[in-house]
C-alpha cells in the first residue's frame with residue numbers, strides 16, 4: 001500500500017462510519033510502533049507531527065522517515081503536518097512528501113482564518129495534498145505551552161467556513177482539549193450532532209488523549225472521522241521505560257519504546273473501530 005492522501009482515508013471512514021487515529025510521533029521508534037500497530041490490526045493510519053514539535057524533531061529529519069515508513073507500510077498511511085502555522089514549514093512538509101496539512105488559524109478572527117486557510121489550501125493543492133483547518137478553539141496547546149480556554153465551534157461559522165475555504169476536513173472545538181484533561185472531559189454532543197447535520201465535511205477531534213471509549217463512539221456516530229492522539233502515546237512510552245528501567249543495553253530500551261508506542265496505537269485503533277478495515281474493501285483507495 002502506498003502513501004495515500006488523507007482524503008482517501010477519510011472518505012473510506014465516512015462511507016463505512018468509523019474513525020481513524022492520527023498519531024503524533026516524535027522519533028523513529030514512535031513511527032515504527034504506529035506502523036507496526038496499524039499493520040497488525042489491518043487499519044488505515046495517519047502519522048502526524050505538529051509544527052511546535054519541530055524544535056525537538058527537526059522536519060528535515062523526521063519528515064522523510066515518516067514518508068518512507070508510509071511508503072513501505074502494508075496498510076494505507078497518510079502523512080500529515082499537524083497545526084501548521086507558517087507558510088515556510090507547510091511548504092517544507094509538502095516538498096518532503098506529506099500527503100496532507102492542517103493550517104491552524106483558529107487564533108485569528110473568522111475572516112482572517114478563512115483568508116489564510118484559502119491561501120494555504122491553494123499551496124497544498126499544488127501538491128495534491130489534503131487540507132484540514134480549525135474553527136472555534138480547542139483548549140490547551142499542542143505542546144502544552146499555552147493554557148488556552150476553549151471556544152466552542154459555532155454551526156453558522158463552520159458552514160460559512162467550509163463553503164468558502166472548501167477544506168477537506170474540519171477540526172471542531174466541542175469541549176475537547178490538548179494534553180491531559182483536568183477532570184472528566186465534558187464534550188458537547190448536542191453541538192457535534194448539529195455540526196454533523198449541517199457541515200458536509202469530515203470532522204476532526206483534537207485532544208484525543210483521555211477521552212473514554214464510549215465518548216469516542218458517540219463522536220464517531222456524529223461524524224468525527226479523524227481523531228488526534230499525542231499525549232497518550234508519549235506518556236505510555238515514558239511510563240513503560242520508567243517501569244522497566246534499568247535496561248541492560250540501549251537496544252532493549254529501543255525495542256520497548258517501539259512496543260509501548262504500538263500498544264497505545266492499537267488500543268486507540270480498536271476504540272476507533274478502524275481495525276480490519278483494510279481487508280474489508282478490496283479496492284481501498
Ligand code: 13P
Pocket residue numbers: 024050082083142177178179180205206207208209228229230231232
Ligand atoms: P492530545 O495530546 O491531547 O492527544 O492531543 C493531540 C492533538 O490534538 C494533536 O493535534
